[in-house]
Amino acid sequence: MPLKNTAETYGTIAKTLHWVSAGLFLISYGSIYYREWLAETDLENWAAIQLHFSVGFTVLVVTLLRIIWRLLNRQPELEFTFSFQRFAIRIGHYLLYVILIIMPISGYLSIADYLASGRGSVSYFLMFEMTSLKDIQLFESIGLTLKQLEGPADTVHSFLGSRIVWLLVVGHISAALYHHFISEDRTLSKMTFHRTD
Numbered sequence: 044m045p046l047k048n049t050a051e052t053y054g055t056i057a058k059t060l061h062w063v064s065a066g067l068f069l070i071s072y073g074s075i076y077y078r079e080w081l082a083e084t085d086l087e088n089w090a091a092i093q094l095h096f097s098v099g100f101t102v103l104v105v106t107l108l109r110i111i112w113r114l115l116n117r118q119p120e121l122e123f124t125f126s127f128q129r130f131a132i133r134i135g136h137y138l139l140y141v142i143l144i145i146m147p148i149s150g151y152l153s154i155a156d157y158l159a160s161g162r163g164s165v166s167y168f169l170m171f172e173m174t175s176l177k178d179i180q181l182f183e184s185i186g187l188t189l190k191q192l193e194g195p196a197d198t199v200h201s202f203l204g205s206r207i208v209w210l211l212v213v214g215h216i217s218a219a220l221y222h223h224f225i226s227e228d229r230t231l232s233k234m235t236f237h238r239t240d
């Protein structure tokens with residue numbers, strides 16, 4: 044299996060980054076709704092939200108690596124004849140990248156003032172405390188306070204998370220399954236690890 048992408052398939056690195064970020068993304072969704080719907084004790088509640096924060100940050104890091112790798116690679120050919128279909132699929136993929144970036148950043152900004160005030164902390168997988176933006180002086184130079192950002196960031200995070208993102212992801216997964224089981228083309232097998240030769 045090639046490390047880099049080819050015209051026929053994604054390479055091992057792009058596949059690994061896709062499945063790691065997809066898995067982490069689904070865990071961050073699962074953890075927050077576990078907290079909202081199922082957690083009964085304070086400990087479960089705390090563990091679910093800390094997992095949400097830690098996994099969410101990791102999604103951002105993995106996505107940035109993924110984008111760098113994507114820029115260094117060719118893209119496999121899409122399994123479509125018409126250019127408008129190829130265009131639509133590319134737009135869908137770009138939207139997924141946008142949410143992979145916006146969700147962790149808006150989530151972080153929605154609690155940045157809380158962290159900066161010292162009222163609470165985020166422990167990254169119980170290894171170290173996450174720093175607050177105030178500590179790194181990002182907004183003082185442009186005159187925006189963390190407090191001013193908290194509300195809008197929370198609205199964006201919550202609106203996208205509860206209304207938009209899952210629709211895009213369900214659409215994406217359904218499209219992959221449709222291609223595999225109904226159209227029977229190579230869309231999904233280009234992203235999986237089984238050997239085709």
Ligand code: HEM
Pocket residue numbers: 068071072075078079095096097098099100102143146147148149150151152153154165200201202204205
């Ligand atoms: C891939 C990354 C992430 C995804 C997909 C995601 C998704 C979500 C979703 C779906 C909700 C529930 C929204 C609702 O029903 O109103 C939520 C809530 C929240 N998220 Fe995230 N999130 C991510 C990353 C983060 C990060 C990195 C942080 C902060 C460091 C964060 C902080 C929060 C907070 C504070 C809430 C509100 C929790 C509550 O009050 O129950 N999120 N997130």
Ligand code: HEM
Pocket residue numbers: 061064065066068069113118121122132136137139140143212215216219220230231232233234
């Ligand atoms: C069971 C879950 C999933 C399946 C079966 C799946 C399947 C696929 C497949 C087959 C492709 C290649 C499409 C093509 O080349 O035409 C792809 C690409 C992609 N997927 Fe997923 N995916 C899943 C989950 C996710 C999740 C949760 C996300 C992010 C929220 C995601 C983000 C992306 C992105 C951004 C691409 C574009 C890759 C690129 O060309 O750079 N996927 N996925």
